[in-house]
Amino acid sequence: MNSPDNRRPDEHFEQRARELWREAAQRIDPATAGRLRAARRQALETAKAPAHRAVRWLIPAGAFAAIALATMMVWQPLPQRQATTVMHATSSTDELDNELPPDADKTDPNLYQNLDFYGWLASTGSHTASR
Template sequence: MNTPVQSRPDQSRPAKPLEQRARALYHEAARCLDPATAGRLRAARRDALAGAHHAQRPHHLARWLVPSGACAMIALAALLAWPSAPRHATTAPNTAAVATAGEADNTLPPDPEQADPNLYQNLDFYGWLAANDSRPATH
């Protein structure tokens, strides 16, 4: 029984005397266990392993929820950014038609870029005409 205990093959260093003695005592104690104590130890080991297995399940599920949620958010962002209707190439609108439609309900004078340049030649006359308007206001 005094044979030296070999180290495990995955260990690269030789076993120290203290480790050898501890292993020998462990193996001897395991052989000398009464059946009742051995049964209790096996039951405790099974319970511990079952508890460890159940404890890993939520962690395992959470490990997949984060990437799945990120993929779902990317898909949602792509769906919201995608145009809903195809845009067809259209010709430029007729600016004269837009100007006349906009002038009907606009009380402000047109912008200088959109108005006829001849209208701005006699601004004094338009000021005099507005000041001397003799028509009654109709509401």
Template sequence: MNSSDKQFEKRVRALYQEASQSIDPVTAGRLRAARRTALEAATASPHHRARVLVPVGALAAVALAALMIWQPSPRPHAEGEPTAMTEQQENEYLPPGADKADPGLYQNLDFYSWLAANDSSQANR
């Protein structure tokens, strides 16, 4: 620190001492009470939050684990209930695979892409 900083610090300390001695006792008491309240709140808040968040976090973790593990067991079908579609019925709605389709469809793929491009431009007109 240089000498100007030291002189400034001495002047600030003197002003603080003078101001603290000229405060009336009621205001000084209120300031001390406000300071104590603020210090108590500052030290109590993190502990209070931790006491609440730890059980809540543990409960959330247990709930998540239960949801991930729990799976309903399959129910047997009664005779009157409709059953799921068989694989044969599902395949009727799907296009044929490459091994069952006409090989001629795969010979001119460029033609089909050209047709699709020109068909969309015709539809815009």
């Protein structure tokens, strides 16, 4: 392998760190070593526990989301057609005269053939209604 002179700097650092760790591990008293082992076991158990807790919360959260979705699908607002029909029934004829005509592509083309007649009908219809 590599001779001690041909080592990379990080290999030398790693080697020195291992030597220091071994020395410190041999000089540690048994009570401190026991506490370190207990802390290590507790840390390992805690690392495994959050995954179990997350799975435990997924079931109630999924059930709540399903109930909320079902509620939103069943409980929809009433259609607004009735309100607009009532508004049109109570509006006066003056308001109806101010409405815009329908788009040309949505209406019957035959209505545009006799525009003069419709103009005359509109002018005489308002005079006859007032008599």
